[in-house]
Every structure is written in C-alpha cells, then in structure tokens.
Amino acid sequence: MTTATEKPQRRVPRPRADAVRNRERIVAAARELLVEHGPVLPLDEVARRAGVGNATLYRNFKDRGELMHHVVLTVTDTITEHAERGLAAEDAGEVTAFGALRTFVHAAAEERIGALCPMLNATFDKDHPELVAARDRLTGAIEQLTERARTAGELRPDIGVGDLMVALSQLTRPLPGTGCLDFDRYVHRHLQLFLDGLMAPARSELPGEPATLEDLRQD
Structure with missing residues (x-):
C-alpha cells in the first residue's frame, strides 16, 4: 500500500516473446553476414535473412x-x-x-x-x-x-x-x-x-x- 506522499511505481512492460525473438534473429543474421562478407553490412539483407521487415529492424536498431x-x-x-x-x-x-x-x-x-x-x-x-x-x-x-x-x-x-x-x-x-x-x-x-x-x-x-x-x- 502506498501512502499519500509516496508515488506508485511504474511497471516497465516486458517485451513480448516474439519481439525478443525478432531482435535475436536480427543480431544473428547480422553476425552471419559480417562473417561472410566483412564489415560492410547491408541492412536490407540483414532483415531478409532474419525473416523480418525493414520496419521491424529499424524499430529495434536505429542504425x-x-x-x-x-x-x-x-x-x-x-x-x-x-x-x-x-x-x-x-x-x-x-x-x-x-x-x-x-x-x-x-x-x-x-x-x-x-x-x-x-x-x-x-x-x-x-x-x-x-x-x-x-x-x-x-x-x-x-x-x-x-x-x-x-x-x-x-x-x-x-x-x-x-x-x-x-x-x-x-x-x-x-x-x-x-x-x-x-x-x-x-x-x-x-x-x-x-x-x-x-x-x-x-x-x-x-x-x-x-x-x-x-x-x-x-x-
């Protein structure tokens, strides 16, 4: 119970399981491409290999x-x-x-x-x-x-x-x-x-x- 002077703590929402899996797939795909082709990392190809859309990639990683x-x-x-x-x-x-x-x-x-x-x-x-x-x-x-x-x-x-x-x-x-x-x-x-x-x-x-x-x- 909170008192009048205490502020209720905000709960940080946990990411959905599918969102976590998408993020892990993106990182794994990026790593594979870096091994295969070096440091030039085509983000469109990362998204394709991870099986996600470009919007999902940029939602997880800004650049x-x-x-x-x-x-x-x-x-x-x-x-x-x-x-x-x-x-x-x-x-x-x-x-x-x-x-x-x-x-x-x-x-x-x-x-x-x-x-x-x-x-x-x-x-x-x-x-x-x-x-x-x-x-x-x-x-x-x-x-x-x-x-x-x-x-x-x-x-x-x-x-x-x-x-x-x-x-x-x-x-x-x-x-x-x-x-x-x-x-x-x-x-x-x-x-x-x-x-x-x-x-x-x-x-x-x-x-x-x-x-x-x-x-x-x-x-």
Whole structure:
C-alpha cells in the first residue's frame, strides 16, 4: 500500500516473446553476414535473412552502428560464457586446467572471432560502458583460465592472454581468395597444433614479451 506522499511505481512492460525473438534473429543474421562478407553490412539483407521487415529492424536498431554494437556485445558475452564453463568444469574436476583452456579455445573458435575482427574498425562507440564491462568480464575469465593452467605447470610461463587471443583470431580468419572455401574444416586441426605448442615444458624460447589484451587494444 502506498501512502499519500509516496508515488506508485511504474511497471516497465516486458517485451513480448516474439519481439525478443525478432531482435535475436536480427543480431544473428547480422553476425552471419559480417562473417561472410566483412564489415560492410547491408541492412536490407540483414532483415531478409532474419525473416523480418525493414520496419521491424529499424524499430529495434536505429542504425548500423547500434546493430554492430549489439553484435559485438553478443559475441563477447558468448565467448565469456565458454570461458566460464571451462572454469566451472575445472572446478568440478571434470578436466585439467589445461584441458579447460583447450576446451575454451575450440569453443571460442566456433564464434569466428577472426572473421569478425574487421568489424571492430566500424563506426560505433567501442568505449560504451556495456562493451567495456563485457570486455572486462571476458578478460577476467580468460586470465583465470591461463593462470590456472600456468600454476598447474601445464602452460608454458612465457604466454600471455594476448598471445592466446592473437592466435585464436588469426587461425579463425578465412584466408583471402576464393580457393579457401573449405577453410573451416582445418581450423580445429591447426588450433590443436597451436595448443600443443603452449604446453609446458617449452621446447624453445619465444622472442619478445608476452602480450596482454591491453597491448592489443593499443595497437
């Protein structure tokens, strides 16, 4: 019951289930097109692939920049969830610390990080509080994965989180030209070779310094 001096609280209406599904389909379609064709994102094609009208797309996203923002946010959150599942599996004793890291890398590869990297040059606010919070959560989860594997003596000590993400990005980026249409079938094979090279004891000394995610953002 409210008193005479209290104002009744307004209830924020929950979006309808079909509206939520439409929004999710639009983001998924945009992500697919970015993987296939790069950062030039034709909004008419996004709407067509999502199975919605242009009016529905613009009702959810005012412009291309806002849509790109939500694609980056969705991919970042999904990759973080993969990392957190790896941590939980290691906590439960289901995998070793390096096993959790290995599982994360293969799962993250399915998100096609490398193919999505060019879109980070697109016009949208990369320092938006939502994106900063999402990046911080991702960084924290991956740092835990690598630190646990390092502490267990399973990860070579001269590897930084940035090294891991550079390799993951490069190995999931399709090669230029039309002769690499079956590129996807080699990704996990080459990631496995890369992961074997991360295991301790190291067989060589790496030049330079371990890379951090902060280093990558400054490049």
